[in-house]
Amino acid sequence: VGDRSLMMKEILDTGKPPYRIINTRAAITIRNPALTKATLLDVAGYPARPVTVQRNEENGTLSVELPLNTMYLTIE
Known part of the structure; x- marks a missing residue:
């Protein structure tokens, strides 16, 4: 993405x-x-339940460490 590479x-x-x-x-x-x-x-x-997120207001990012039992997650 942009000038960064992603490991995916x-x-x-399924x-x-x-x-x-x-x-x-x-x-x-x-x-x-x-x-x-x-x-x-x-x-x-x-x-099922809310998941803790970390916001970085300086660069406008939201980070989520997925719970171990994640199959589906919504981000709003």
Whole structure:
């Protein structure tokens, strides 16, 4: 992105039930000053609980360390 490189992998197939899922180990940083919160969703897509975020007002970023059980997350 821009002048920075990203280490990423693409999910090509999510499989089908029953899912055998390991812990999520990821962090996200987004540069968008309008974003202020993150919510962990359950496997059905319903809000489960808020997730702690770190805001950097100087550069307008929001960072989230994903909970280990994250499958779906909304950032607003």
